[in-house]
Amino acid sequence: MSTADPQTDHDPTAPPDFDRLTALLPRYELAGPRYTSYPTAPVWSDDFGPSDFAAALARAQAPADAGFAMYIHIPFCRELCHYCACNRVITKSEVLPERYLEAIGREIEAIAGHLPTDMRLGELHLGGGTPTHLDPKQIETLMGFVDASFERATDAEFSIEVDPRVTTEDHIDTLHARGFRRISLGVQDFDPKVQQAVHRIQPPEQVAALTDYARKRDFESVNFDLIYGLPHQTVESFDATLDHVFDFEPDRVALYSYAHVTWIAKQQRGFERMDLPSGDEKLRIMLHAMRRFIDKGYVHIGMDHFAKREDSLAVAAARGELHRNFMGYMTRPPGDLVALGPSAISKVGGCYAQSLRGFDEWETAVLDHGLATFRGHTLSADDERRAWVIEEIMCGAAVDAGEYRARFGSEFKRDFASELEDTTEFVEDELLRVGEDGSLTATPTGSMLLRNLAMCFDAYLPGQNAEAGPKFSKTI
Numbered sequence: 001m002s003t004a005d006p007q008t009d010h011d012p013t014a015p016p017d018f019d020r021l022t023a024l025l026p027r028y029e030l031a032g033p034r035y036t037s038y039p040t041a042p043v044w045s046d047d048f049g050p051s052d053f054a055a056a057l058a059r060a061q062a063p064a065d066a067g068f069a070m071y072i073h074i075p076f077c078r079e080l081c082h083y084c085a086c087n088r089v090i091t092k093s094e095v096l097p098e099r100y101l102e103a104i105g106r107e108i109e110a111i112a113g114h115l116p117t118d119m120r121l122g123e124l125h126l127g128g129g130t131p132t133h134l135d136p137k138q139i140e141t142l143m144g145f146v147d148a149s150f151e152r153a154t155d156a157e158f159s160i161e162v163d164p165r166v167t168t169e170d171h172i173d174t175l176h177a178r179g180f181r182r183i184s185l186g187v188q189d190f191d192p193k194v195q196q197a198v199h200r201i202q203p204p205e206q207v208a209a210l211t212d213y214a215r216k217r218d219f220e221s222v223n224f225d226l227i228y229g230l231p232h233q234t235v236e237s238f239d240a241t242l243d244h245v246f247d248f249e250p251d252r253v254a255l256y257s258y259a260h261v262t263w264i265a266k267q268q269r270g271f272e273r274m275d276l277p278s279g280d281e282k283l284r285i286m287l288h289a290m291r292r293f294i295d296k297g298y299v300h301i302g303m304d305h306f307a308k309r310e311d312s313l314a315v316a317a318a319r320g321e322l323h324r325n326f327m328g329y330m331t332r333p334p335g336d337l338v339a340l341g342p343s344a345i346s347k348v349g350g351c352y353a354q355s356l357r358g359f360d361e362w363e364t365a366v367l368d369h370g371l372a373t374f375r376g377h378t379l380s381a382d383d384e385r386r387a388w389v390i391e392e393i394m395c396g397a398a399v400d401a402g403e404y405r406a407r408f409g410s411e412f413k414r415d416f417a418s419e420l421e422d423t424t425e426f427v428e429d430e431l432l433r434v435g436e437d438g439s440l441t442a443t444p445t446g447s448m449l450l451r452n453l454a455m456c457f458d459a460y461l462p463g464q465n466a467e468a469g470p471k472f473s474k475t476i
C-alpha cells in the first residue's frame with residue numbers, strides 16, 4: 001500500500017477540522033458495515049462448507065519471513081456486559097473450558113493437516129469472549145497444541161485480549177513464557193455509574209495493577225479498548241475516564257462507537273430505558289476524546305485507533321503501510337488468516353469461511369470431522385478489486401489509481417466510473433479530493449468518515465439495503 005497522492009502532501013494521521021466535522025456529521029450518520037471484510041458476512045453463502053474450506057486451506061500462501069496469521073476465539077465469559085454483541089458463552093462451569101480444549105486441539109490438528117506443510121505461524125491473536133477465562137494451565141495446554149502443529153516464523157507476534165477482572169499475574173507470566181508481547185485490556189469506561197449500567201464493574205486500580213505487571217514482564221505494547229455512546233456517558237464523564245487512561249499511558253487505544261444492535265444483542269434493549277447519549281452528545285464525546293488524544297501526542301490511525309507517535313502502528317500509518325483484517329489494524333502484510341473456535345472467520349485461499357457460532361454445534365462438528373464451516377464466500381475478480389479499494393480507504397484514507405493499474409492491469413477511473421460519481425457529495429463537502437486519474441485522497445476531516453466513503457464501492461450494499469430489517473450499526 002502507498003500513500004495515495006504525493007502531490008497533495010496527504011498525511012493520513014493529520015487531525016480533522018473538529019468544528020466542520022460537528023456540522024457535517026448528522027448528514028453522514030448512516031447504518032453501514034465496518035468493512036473488516038469485503039464482501040461483508042451477510043452476503044456469504046450457506047452452501048460453502050467444510051470441504052470448500054479444506055480446499056481453500058490447501059491453497060493458502062504466506063510470505064516465508066512474515067508467515068500466516070492465526071486467530072483463536074475463546075468464547076467464555078463469567079458475566080455478561082450489557083453492551084456486548086460478541087459471540088460469547090456466559091458460564092461459571094469448569095467443564096466447558098475442558099471440553100473446549102479437547103475440541104480446539106482437534107480443530108488445530110485438522111487445520112494443520114490441510115495447510116501446505118511449509119506454512120509458518122507469523123502472528124497469533126487470542127480473542128473472545130475472554131481468553132483469560134482459561135486458567136494459566138489451560139492456556140499452556142492450548143499453546144502446546146499450537147506449537148505442536150506450527151513452526152513459528154522469525155519475529156512471530158503473539159497478542160491477547162484480556163478482561164482485567166479475571167486476569168492474574170500467573171496468566172501474565174504464562175503468556176510471557178509462551179512468547180506473548182502484546183496485550184489489549186478491555187477498559188470501556190471508568191465512570192462507576194456507567195460501569196454499573198453496563199454491568200462491568202472494574203475500578204481503575206485493577207486496570208493499573210494489570211498494566212503495571214504486564215509492563216514489568218516486558219510486554220512491548222499495551223492497548224486499551226474504550227467505548228463511547230454508553231448509558232450515562234457525557235463529555236464531562238468521559239473526560240474523567242480519559243484522565244485515568246492518560247495516567248496509564250497505553251501505547252495504543254481503540255475508541256469504539258457503541259453499536260446499538262438490539263436485533264443481535266437483545267439485552268441492549270435495557271439501555272433504551274436508561275440515559276443513552278443522544279446522537280449529538282455521542283458525537284461530542286467522540287470529538288472531545290479525539291481532540292484529547294491528539295493533544296496528548298497520540299496519532300489518529302484509520303477509523304478509530306490512536307497510537308503513540310513512536311508506536312509501530314503510527315509509523316506504518318505515516319508510511320502508508322497499514323493493513324486491516326478481522327483482528328483490526330496491523331503493520332504486517334495481510335497474508336492468509338486462519339481462524340479457529342466457534343464463530344471464527346478465516347480469510348484464506350481467496351475465500352472467507354466462518355465456523356458454526358454455537359458452542360455445542362461447533363464442538364460436535366470439529367470432534368466429528370475437524371472443521372466446522374457453515375458459510376463462506378469465494379471472492380470473484382470484481383470482489384478482489386473492490387476489497388482492495390475498500391482496504392486502501394479504510395487503512396490509508398486514499399486510493400492510488402497508479403497502484404490499482406499496476407495491481408489489476410486496468411484503469412481505476414473506468415472500472416469505478418459510477419462509484420466515483422457517488423463520491424460527489426464528499427468532494428462538495430471538502431471531505432475528499434479526486435485526481436485526474438480518479439485517485440482518491442480523503443481530507444483529514446473526511447478521514448473520519450471512511451466507512452461512508454467505502455460504502456460507495458460496495459456492490460452488494462444496494463441489494464442488502466433493499467432487504468427488510470436492520471443489518472449494520474451506525475457509521476459514527
Ligand code: SF4
Pocket residue numbers: 076077079080081084085086088128129130163186
Ligand atoms: S467480557 Fe467481552 S466478550 Fe465477554 S461479555 Fe463482556 S464485552 Fe462481551
